Amino acid sequence: MPKQRMTRETVIGAAFALARSGGMEQVTVKAIAQRLGCSVQPIYSYCKNMEGLRQAVVEETKRFVKAYVAAQIDAGDPFRSMGRAYIRLTQEEPHLFRIFILHKREGISSLDDLYRAEADGRIPAYLAEKCNVSAAQARQLHLDMLIYTIGIGAIFSVSTPGIPAEEIFSQQERAYRIFIKGITEDEHGQ
Amino acid sequence: MPKQRMTRETVIGAAFALARSGGMEQVTVKAIAQRLGCSVQPIYSYCKNMEGLRQAVVEETKRFVKAYVAAQIDAGDPFRSMGRAYIRLTQEEPHLFRIFILHKREGISSLDDLYRAEADGRIPAYLAEKCNVSAAQARQLHLDMLIYTIGIGAIFSVSTPGIPAEEIFSQQERAYRIFIKGITEDEHGQ
DNA sequence: CGAGTTATATAAATCGTTTATATAACTTGA
DNA sequence: TCAAGTTATATAAACGATTTATATAACTCG
Numbered sequence: 001m002p003k004q005r006m007t008r009e010t011v012i013g014a015a016f017a018l019a020r021s022g023g024m025e026q027v028t029v030k031a032i033a034q035r036l037g038c039s040v041q042p043i044y045s046y047c048k049n050m051e052g053l054r055q056a057v058v059e060e061t062k063r064f065v066k067a068y069v070a071a072q073i074d075a076g077d078p079f080r081s082m083g084r085a086y087i088r089l090t091q092e093e094p095h096l097f098r099i100f101i102l103h104k105r106e107g108i109s110s111l112d113d114l115y116r117a118e119a120d121g122r123i124p125a126y127l128a129e130k131c132n133v134s135a136a137q138a139r140q141l142h143l144d145m146l147i148y149t150i151g152i153g154a155i156f157s158v159s160t161p162g163i164p165a166e167e168i169f170s171q172q173e174r175a176y177r178i179f180i181k182g183i184t185e186d187e188h189g190q
Numbered sequence: 191m192p193k194q195r196m197t198r199e200t201v202i203g204a205a206f207a208l209a210r211s212g213g214m215e216q217v218t219v220k221a222i223a224q225r226l227g228c229s230v231q232p233i234y235s236y237c238k239n240m241e242g243l244r245q246a247v248v249e250e251t252k253r254f255v256k257a258y259v260a261a262q263i264d265a266g267d268p269f270r271s272m273g274r275a276y277i278r279l280t281q282e283e284p285h286l287f288r289i290f291i292l293h294k295r296e297g298i299s300s301l302d303d304l305y306r307a308e309a310d311g312r313i314p315a316y317l318a319e320k321c322n323v324s325a326a327q328a329r330q331l332h333l334d335m336l337i338y339t340i341g342i343g344a345i346f347s348v349s350t351p352g353i354p355a356e357e358i359f360s361q362q363e364r365a366y367r368i369f370i371k372g373i374t375e376d377e378h379g380q
Numbered sequence: 381c382g383a384g385t386t387a388t389a390t391a392a393a394t395c396g397t398t399t400a401t402a403t404a405a406c407t408t409g410a
Numbered sequence: 411t412c413a414a415g416t417t418a419t420a421t422a423a424a425c426g427a428t429t430t431a432t433a434t435a436a437c438t439c440g
Contacts, residue, residue, distance in 0.1 A: 003436075004387055029428060039389050040428080050428065101344055102288060108349035111357055144338075144365060151341025154291055159298035167301055175334060181375070182368030193405075194418055219397060229420050230397080240397065 006042035015053055016060045023095040027054055061099045065089060070120075078126050079142070080176065083149050087168050090153040097157045101150055115143050131180055141183045148175045196232035205243055206250045213285040217244055251289045255279065259310075268316050269332070270366065273339050277358050280343040287347045291340055305333050321370055331373045338365050 014035045018026040029040045029050065036042070047053040072085035090097045108114050119142055127138035149172065156168055204225045208216040219230045219240060226232070237243040258279055264271035280287045298304050309332055317328035339362065346358055 006387080028426095030426080041388055041390090044429070045387075098292060102292060102348055105345070105349045107351075108353060109351055110353055111361055114345060114349065114353065140364075143361075144368075147341040147345065147361075147365075148334075148338055149341070150344055151337040151339070154340055154344050155295070155304060155337065158292055159295045159304065161297075161299055163298060163300055163304065171301055171333075171337075174330075175337075178334075178369060178372030182372055185371070196418080218395095220395080231419055231421085234398070235418075 006036065006038060006046070008046040010036060011043050011046045012053070012056045012060055015057050016064075019057050019061070019099060020093065020096055024054060024057065024099055027057060058099060058103045061096050062103065064093075064096060065100050068093075073120075078120070078123055079130075079145065080173070082120065082123065083145055083172055083176065084169060086149045086153050087156065087165060087172065090156045091162075091165050094157045097153060101154055101157075111143060115139060115146075118146060119143070131184060133183055137183050141179055144179045144183075145176060148172070148179075196226065196228060196236070198236040200226060201233050201236045202243070202246045202250055205247050206254075209247050209251070209289060210283060210286055214244060214247065214289055217247060248289060248293045251286050252293065254283075254286060255290045258283075263310075268310070268313055269320075269335065270363070272310065272313065273335055273362055273366065274359060276339045276343050277346065277355060277362065280346045281352075281355050284347045287343060291344055291347075301333065305329060305336075308336060309333070321374060323373055327373050331369055334369045334373075335366060338362070338369075 011032065014032045015027050018028075018031055018035065027050075029043050032043055032053075033040045043053070047056060068089055069082055069085040072081060072088065074081035105114070105117060108117060119139075123142045124135055124138035127133060127141055128135050131138070131141070133141065152168055152172060156163055201222065204222045205217050208221055208225065217240075219233050222233055222243075223230045233243070237246065259272055259275040262271060262275035262278070276287075295304070295307060298307060309329075313332045314325055314328040317323065317331055318325050321328070321331070323331065342358055342362060346353055
């Protein structure tokens, strides 16, 4: 056989790069083959079809987002720094962000499932200590912030010419303060 | 000429129906032609190309969402009923909802632009009166609720097998209460 | 070193989009 | 009324992307 030049990683890497720079629409067999300087055959030997490959790009995107956010976590304030990381991601990687927020989430039948699937486990402990709330309240607070951040990120990622990141940050910061206050004072909630 | 059987409305209507039942991926010339029982030619005579047609479907979706939400507005509580309408929409029309939230929004350079583009003008007056807040605070409150609702709707629309609508409603209701409380008590915000 | 295997290329088949040409039915003006 | 022009549609061909079939080249193992 000819020397192996392609691997599953090479192929998915090229597909991911295309999605990153131009969205999932740019992920085509031909574009990948061109980028790799090969025929379409290696692509099909590492994935069943384009749908499978796009699914792999989604998985890669999830990993990317996770790593991107993790790298920006400030141990001193993981709660705020994580929220801000999502907003930065929206600005720096709008295509990946859109892929991320609208990817199919399997096995989610409750907000609790969603929380377990999406949230970083370190946050509730931090919040519980920092804001003097119960573990359950910290989870609730964290979930509210995730929802708000996804909402603002979704809007941000499709708005042109674009809202200044600073304006988004301050809106987010306002919401955080309100959520924190709401949680600590609201005896009826959760 | 043969009798005119197709119109721009017929074509876009068929495209919209396909998007509604299966998402934008289902909107293809062939599928539209098949659904209308005609060749592809009429489709191209009423739209320049598929991108234009898909854009028309997006516009139709925006109108649909607007009408859907408007029809469910309860004059007694427009704020909550609108929020709930979006959640119901997410559940009943997940494909349309996804098209709606990720459609390109042109000419948005601030949250204020966004607010003007998306929000129903009647809400702030209702909120200002009902909750005893200034017009600016009512706007802020409404914007927060829009963001939160888009966030929760985005998640809801891609989760399988799905989160019970009741759980989403109560989460939304909690957030509303917190936002209302936050706005009325927070002298520093806005 | 030859048989079998496998990574890749070439090319053909299929499907979606788009354009070109043909046909059918209407309008208009002589 | 009928020929010319126009237009709504159909047929079909061209193009591009996906997928499958076949061919070739280089490796492993006996």
